[in-house]
Amino acid sequence: xxxxxxxxxxxxxxxxxxxxxxxxxxxxxxxxxxxxxxxxxxxxxxxxxxxxxxxxxxxxxxxxxxxxxxxxxxxxxxxxxxxxxxxxxxxxxxxxxxxxxxxxxxxxxxxxxxxxxxxxxxxxxxxxxxxxxxxxxxxxxxxxxxxxxxxxxxxxxxxxxxxxxxxxxxxxxxxxxxxxxxxxxxxxxxxxxxxxxxxxxxxxxxxx
Numbered sequence: 001x002x003x004x005x006x007x008x009x010x011x012x013x014x015x016x017x018x019x020x021x022x023x024x025x026x027x028x029x030x031x032x033x034x035x036x037x038x039x040x041x042x043x044x045x046x047x048x049x050x051x052x053x054x055x056x057x058x059x060x061x062x063x064x065x066x067x068x069x070x071x072x073x074x075x076x077x078x079x080x081x082x083x084x085x086x087x088x089x090x091x092x093x094x095x096x097x098x099x100x101x102x103x104x105x106x107x108x109x110x111x112x113x114x115x116x117x118x119x120x121x122x123x124x125x126x127x128x129x130x131x132x133x134x135x136x137x138x139x140x141x142x143x144x145x146x147x148x149x150x151x152x153x154x155x156x157x158x159x160x161x162x163x164x165x166x167x168x169x170x171x172x173x174x175x176x177x178x179x180x181x182x183x184x185x186x187x188x189x190x191x192x193x194x195x196x197x198x199x200x201x202x203x204x205x206x207x208x
Contacts, residue, residue: 004164004194004204005204006141006204006205007139007194007208008057008058008208009054009136010060010136011058011089011137011139011141011142012135012137012140013053013061013062013134013140013143014059014061014063014143014144015060015062016062016064016145016151016196017064017066017145017150018046018105018144019065019098019100019102019145020097020099020100020101020102021091021098021102022146023043023046023102023173024102026097027092028090028098031035032175033146033174035090035176036115036173036174036176036177036180037149037173038171039169040170042170042171042173043102043173045143045168046143046144047104047169048171048173048198049143049168049198050143053141053179055206056192056206056208057208058141058161058205058208059111059135059137060110060112061110061112061113061114061131061137062101062107062110062111062113062123063114063117063123063126063128063144063154064101064113064114064116065086065091065116065124065150066118067090067092067094068086068093068094069094072081072087073087082120082149083119085153100175109160112135113126113133114126114128115127115128117150118192119153120150120152121153121154121156121157122155122157123124123157123158124153129146129191130162132163137163138162140158140166140203141168142154142155142158142165142167143167143168146172146173146179147178147179147183147188148174148179148183151167151172152183152187152188155167155177155188155191156191157185158191159191159192164193165191165192165203166193166194166196167188167194168195168196168197169184170197172184173207
């Protein structure tokens with residue numbers, strides 16, 4: 001897969017769902033992704049890429065999952081299985097620690113937080129595409145959780161919209177090795193122009 005070049009003008013970092021419920025000890029989903037996340041040092045790599053992007057003065061964008069609020073789904077006629085699971089677990093519940101962004105990843109002034117997505121894609125029914133276009137971004141470096149749902153769905157949608165996408169393979173995690181393999185080795189290569197490691201992407205953007 002091609003190694004791409006990046007620029008401050010056209011390239012943005014897109015960070016997906018860095019919630020405590022995903023990536024902090026005690027989070028509702030941490031025990032499910034812990035094995036994969038600890039093996040590839042996902043959280044440290046996410047932070048490394050984020051800090052490198054900030055140091056290189058790349059635009060940083062956040063695609064965040066809907067934080068559960070009482071009444072969100074009770075009146076819906078149709079509900080996707082992934083939304084039903086979020087309802088039952090009250091994942092990323094608004095006003096709770098689990099629904100907060102892990103402190104190291106909290107957006108800084110000037111960073112753009114898109115409207116929360118209700119299912120998996122950071123683009124569906126949000127202003128993410130608008131925000132990217134208004135800031136002149138054509139190329140996305142994507143990190144965050146989890147590989148086979150929100151990250152994959154967002155990358156697919158980005159490709160549909162004409163963005164050039166790089167996925168950082170060790171700055172994401174999943175519930176199992178099989179799910180990681182399906183996302184990173186089977187599905188995402190159809191949509192991402194490059195899939196690289198954290199050290200490689202940090203070296204590329206640090207040289208800008």
